[in-house]
Amino acid sequence: MRIILQPDGTRVLTLEDLDTSNGPDVHVWLSAADEVEGTAGWFTAGSAEHYDLGLIKGNQGNQLYNIPQEVDLSKYRSVDLWCVQFSVSFGAAQLSP
Structure with a gap:
């Protein structure tokens, strides 16, 4: 998992x-x-501040999620796959500074 800065700034x-x-x-x-x-x-993750990037695109393989410009990445320490229906994590990974 990683965050990529595109040439256009996205x-x-x-x-x-x-x-x-x-x-x-x-x-x-x-x-x-x-x-x-x-x-x-x-x-x-359920008790922490979060920004929802949307529904997971699938449970296997490679995926891309756009991060809106207004999101301040310095607030976030990890990425979590969160099941909203049952309030439980399906996996998480620490973000690197």
């Missing part, structure tokens, strides 16, 4: 080689919470 989040469980209503969130590994991290 930013794109890339999810590479994604492999997660299939589930209902899973969204890609930029989260102010740190990634927490294992079952302890299943609920941490």
Whole structure:
């Protein structure tokens, strides 16, 4: 996973080689919470500030998500695959500064 700055100034989040469980209503969130590994991290993103990049495009493979210019990336520490319906994480990764 990485954020790419395009030549035109736009930013794109890339999810590479994604492999997660299939589930209902899973969204890609930029989260102010740190990634927490294992079952302890299943609920941490739900209580943190987040920006919703939209529904996940699939549970496997490479994906791109546009990040609007107004999003202040300095607020966010991780990317979380958040199931809105059940308030649980399907996976997370720490963002590098």
